[in-house]
Every structure is written in C-alpha cells, then in structure tokens.
Amino acid sequence: EAGVVQSPRYKIIEKKQPVAFWCNPISGHNTLYWYLQNLGQGPELLIRYENEEAVDDSQLPKDRFSAERLKGVDSTLKIQPAELGDSAVYLCASSLDGQGGETQYFGPGTRLLVL
Amino acid sequence: QKEVEQNSGPLSVPEGAIASLNCTYSDRGSQSFFWYRQYSGKSPELIMSIYSNGDKEDGRFTAQLNKASQYVSLLIRDSQPSDSATYLCAVRPGNNRLAFGKGNQVVVIP
Numbered sequence: 143e144a145g146v147v148q149s150p151r152y153k154i155i156e157k158k159q160p161v162a163f164w165c166n167p168i169s170g171h172n173t174l175y176w177y178l179q180n181l182g183q184g185p186e187l188l189i190r191y192e193n194e195e196a197v198d199d200s201q202l203p204k205d206r207f208s209a210e211r212l213k214g215v216d217s218t219l220k221i222q223p224a225e226l227g228d229s230a231v232y233l234c235a236s237s238l239d240g241q242g243g244e245t246q247y248f249g250p251g252t253r254l255l256v257l
Numbered sequence: 258q259k260e261v262e263q264n265s266g267p268l269s270v271p272e273g274a275i276a277s278l279n280c281t282y283s284d285r286g287s288q289s290f291f292w293y294r295q296y297s298g299k300s301p302e303l304i305m306s307i308y309s310n311g312d313k314e315d316g317r318f319t320a321q322l323n324k325a326s327q328y329v330s331l332l333i334r335d336s337q338p339s340d341s342a343t344y345l346c347a348v349r350p351g352n353n354r355l356a357f358g359k360g361n362q363v364v365v366i367p
Contacts, residue, residue, distance in 0.1 A: 182359060182360075183359050183360075184261070184345050184347070184357025184358050184359050184360055185301065185345075185357050186357070187354050187355065190354070198354060233300055233301075245303050245306070246303070246355065247303075248300035248301050248302070249300060250299070250300050251300050
C-alpha cells in the first residue's frame with residue numbers, strides 16, 4: 143500500500159513569493175491533515191479535512207495561508223506571500239476517519255526555506 | 258500551560274538498557290494517547306497508542322497511562338542504536354485535535 147505522498151520535498155523561495163505544497167493521502171483515507179513542524183518542536187495542526195470539508199481550520203493563518211481538497215482526495219496548501227518565519231517542515235497526514243483513536247499516517251514532508 | 262509537555266532534555270542510554278520517557282497533559286478529558294518516533298529528517302511514525310489506565314506492551318515498548326495524574330510514559334527495553342530518535346507524545350483532548358509535545362531525543366550508545 144502506498145503511503146502519503148507529498149511534493150515537493152524541498153523548496154527554497156524568497157520572501158513575499160507564493161508557494162504551494164501538494165499532498166496525496168493513502169487511498170481510502172477520508173481525513174487529511176496539514177501540520178507545520180518547526181525545528182525542535184512537535185507538529186502543529188494547520189487544517190483538518192473530512193472528505194472535502196475543512197472541519198478544523200482555526201489554526202490556519204488565513205491572511206496568507208489557504209488550502210483546498212477538491213473531490214476529497216488530493217490537497218494543496220498555499221502560502222502567499224511567504225514570510226521568513228514560514229520556514230519549517232510542512233507535513234501532510236491522513237487517517238481512515240477523524241474520530242478519536244484513528245492512526246494518522248504522515249507523509250515525508252516538504253521542507254520550506256524562505257530567504 | 259501547554260496541552261502536552263515533554264520537559265526532559267536529550268536522553269543518553271547504553272545499548273541494552275531501559276530508556277524511560279515521560280509526558281504530561283493538561284486536558285483531563287483526553288481519551289487517546291500516542292507515542293510517535295521521528296528519525297532525524299524523517300516524518301513521525303506511530304509506535305504505540307493507549308486509551309485506558311495501566312500498561313500496554315508491544316515488543317520492546319511499553320506505554321503507561323495514568324489519567325488521574327495526567328501523565329503517559331514510554332519505556333524502551335533492551336535499547337538498540339536503531340532506537341536513537343526523537344519520541345513525540347501526542348494527546349487527543351476534547352476538541353478532537355491531536356496535540357503533540359515537543360519531543361524527547363534519545364541517543365543509544367553502543
């Protein structure tokens with residue numbers, strides 16, 4: 143079974159530029175998560191989707207971040223414009239459903255460096 | 258107060274010894290508890306989940322949960338160099354959002 147796929151794996155951009163990350167969850171997983179992980183910290187949830195509906199986006203900085211999950215499968219996370227403080231690893235995860243106890247499987251992440 | 262706290266610094270253990278990691282959480286209504294392992298430059302992977310008070314063993318790993326004291330721990334027996342990684346404690350409080358601690362680095366010395 144293929145795992146969670148993310149691209150690109152690495153991205154270097156200048157501040158104020160836009161950037162987009164793509165995630166393909168494990169087949170059949172209805173719930174998709176985007177996390178941000180800073181160095182030496184645990185992942186922090188940005189947004190959670192149940193199928194195509196964003197059910198928890200309270201931690202997403204909506205002035206510059208946006209996300210979509212059209213058709214309830216792939217998802218894209220966008221930052222526009224990027225700031226220096228956005229340099230981090232962006233992790234995508236998926237689970238069968240979003241109920242308590244379901245295992246979340248993480249993708250390899252996208253390492254973003256904003257110069 | 259952070260939702261999940263892992264305060265210990267890097268833990269160095271000799272090969273074959275027991276590594277002990279602790280984690281406390283703030284939401285008394287939390288019902289689901291997880292330990293993830295994260296190798297340097299890699300993504301987290303689940304190694305243990307626990308939902309009720311007591312011990313849960315899986316191979317060389319034992320998770321312990323004490324809801325009254327609001328802590329969860331992880332024991333790694335017969336530590337191997339391949340166990341060298343950062344271990345993340347994660348708790349699902351009442352809002353259904355998984356909250357992670359900052360992690361504890363374990364270094365197993367051959």
